[in-house]
Amino acid sequence: MLEKVSSIIPFKFMEPDISYDETGTEPSCSNTPVKPSPVTVGAIAKIPIVLAEMSIQVNVDSTITLPEPAFEIKQIKKKLKLTQCMLVQNTNKLFLKGFVRKNIDYSTRTGSNMEGFCGDIRHCTVNIPWSCVTPVIYNVAKPAPVRFNSTDEFQYLRTGGLGNEFAEKDFLQSGDFSEFNQVSTEYFNDLPFCELVSATITEFDELLGRKRIKNSVKLPFEEFEFRAIEEKMVIDLTLKVLQKRQVAIPAFMDLAKKC
Numbered sequence: 001m002l003e004k005v006s007s008i009i010p011f012k013f014m015e016p017d018i019s020y021d022e023t024g025t026e027p028s029c030s031n032t033p034v035k036p037s038p039v040t041v042g043a044i045a046k047i048p049i050v051l052a053e054m055s056i057q058v059n060v061d062s063t064i065t066l067p068e069p070a071f072e073i074k075q076i077k078k079k080l081k082l083t084q085c086m087l088v089q090n091t092n093k094l095f096l097k098g099f100v101r102k103n104i105d106y107s108t109r110t111g112s113n114m115e116g117f118c119g120d121i122r123h124c125t126v127n128i129p130w131s132c133v134t135p136v137i138y139n140v141a142k143p144a145p146v147r148f149n150s151t152d153e154f155q156y157l158r159t160g161g162l163g164n165e166f167a168e169k170d171f172l173q174s175g176d177f178s179e180f181n182q183v184s185t186e187y188f189n190d191l192p193f194c195e196l197v198s199a200t201i202t203e204f205d206e207l208l209g210r211k212r213i214k215n216s217v218k219l220p221f222e223e224f225e226f227r228a229i230e231e232k233m234v235i236d237l238t239l240k241v242l243q244k245r246q247v248a249i250p251a252f253m254d255l256a257k258k259c
Helices: 002-013 252-258
Strands: 043-070 072-088 093-107 121-135 150-154 157-160 172-175 181-185 193-208 226-249
Touching: 043 093, 043 121, 043 193, 072 121, 072 193, 072 226, 093 226, 121 226
Parallel strands: none
Antiparallel strands: 043 226, 072 093, 093 121, 150 181, 157 172, 193 226
């Protein structure tokens, strides 16, 4: 009896635990259009307006060193990141800064012979920085003029007497040195900002320092290991320069009459 029980228990524990969620197609649901209620009178809104739209080309040359020897690049995924887009007003210069996030998949070797070799696929993610300065041509609208802070000092007239060395009828009129009066005004200008539209990255990667492994390791004759990658990238990005401005919106009825 004991032998029969022991032969059944392992079989029950080895049964797989299978669970699943039911899936299906959601039924369609109806909707009823609702007419919006616009502002019928004229209004003033503060919204971003486009100052300029431009295409910029950035050239990048860098060298990447992998953490271990590799034999082949399997795939490289790239993502453009913009970290700074600063318009220095009154100079019309746009300062750009960012990086390209590159995820590199490469093959390694764990065992080999003269007919082939096997290994793991590893990956390495690096951030390649880039920066440039480009002039801005406002092909849509000009930015709002910069308003400068001001500080003005004012004083009051003071009338007083003179010393014994002056005539009794003489008197002194001047600004009052016993006080300090000032009016300070500061303006909070809206800083122009950028918005990415598209980015195209064209690159040429060359493997540096390719070499054979030691003679004691058997490997097909055309396989070489490397660690360094020299890359040349041409980045073509399109962006918009915007600034929040007050815009007059005409009355809805006026628009309806024109249509």
